[in-house]
Amino acid sequence: MEPTNLVSLAMEVSKNAYVPYSHFPVGAAVLTKDGHVFTGCNVENASFGLTNCGERTAIFKAVSEGYQEFSEIAIFGNTNEPVSPCGACRQVMAEFFPSTAKVTLISKDGQTRVTTVGDLLPYSFTDLT
Numbered sequence: 001m002e003p004t005n006l007v008s009l010a011m012e013v014s015k016n017a018y019v020p021y022s023h024f025p026v027g028a029a030v031l032t033k034d035g036h037v038f039t040g041c042n043v044e045n046a047s048f049g050l051t052n053c054g055e056r057t058a059i060f061k062a063v064s065e066g067y068q069e070f071s072e073i074a075i076f077g078n079t080n081e082p083v084s085p086c087g088a089c090r091q092v093m094a095e096f097f098p099s100t101a102k103v104t105l106i107s108k109d110g111q112t113r114v115t116t117v118g119d120l121l122p123y124s125f126t127d128l129t
Helices: 005-018 055-065 087-096
Strands: 026-032 036-039 071-078 103-107 112-114
Touching: 005 026, 005 036, 005 055, 005 071, 005 103, 026 055, 036 055, 055 071, 055 087
Parallel strands: 071 103
Antiparallel strands: 026 036, 026 071, 103 112
């Protein structure tokens, strides 16, 4: 999958976001190690703690379909600068992506910033057993 396709998919899926409270749509597209793509958007709830971010929606959709290893993610937000994932999403990404996995952050005008999961969360929780 071309990185631009993940960017386009993340931007497109943000249109499905359910954001009646924040009015802040987010879209994400994840690429599995074997080439499958899953998308997700944020889904808000009046009880804000029950809101789910776009990144986690995409990852959880993939996991629910049997995929647990990912190589790349693109995240779009309606922001002036490329959007940054929240801490919870960073930790979930650290659970399923290698620390070197590519993360493309996207702004509302299509500007991108490329980083890695490890750079976003250098001291993530890991398997403590």
